[in-house]
Amino acid sequence: MNRFLITLFLVSSSFYATAQSEISFGWLPKVNLSKKISNNLKWVSSVEVREQIYQESFQFTHNLMDVSSIFSIKTDVYESFNIGYIIRFREEEVIHRLLQHYNIVQNLDNLKIAHRLGFEQFFQNKVSPQYRTRYRATFEKPLNGEKVDVKEWYVKISNEYLYQFNEKDLEARISPYLGYQLSKKDKIEFGLDYRLGGVLESQKKNSLWFRTTWYISI
Incomplete structure (x- = not known):
């Protein structure tokens, strides 16, 4: 499995690096x-x-802000469905997004693999509704022991593909993260979020984001 993760990262990075495209980067x-x-x-x-x-x-x-509210319904020990709403504020635009996600988790020794298949709908004034599907695979591994305990580090790599039906556009993402379990109620992750838009087009769009996420459970 470790060889698979390394191969996935190297192949994806090599493919993205060779693409001729526009480049942008920032902070998320x-x-x-x-x-x-x-x-x-x-x-x-x-x-x-x-x-x-x-x-x-x-x-x-400042590019935009997303505010989300999602309900996650567990149907099995390893399966769940997400139903939610996201509102995006981008300059003078307000974009509404509905989402439906199916999640499944696999535990293999000290490696956790999570799959997510989703469908999303976008609505805004004077713009036709947009429709998108996405698939993401995430691999998480503690750096010490078989599970992540408090005050311990872990690594996470995700690879995701998003297809916009209206524009017939495919976007690929790869994101390596380093995480730290601060307490039983919260953890923090930071890493890179690389996105390649226009995969099916001759002109690609590269964007690289430094991402920091604070997870809090109440």
């Missing part, structure tokens, strides 16, 4: 708050902002 800070309502139901809310640092030239600008 996020706070994720979750509350367990019952044994099978959890509420998750988050706030994420996008700060642009470079796009054709160096310029620090």
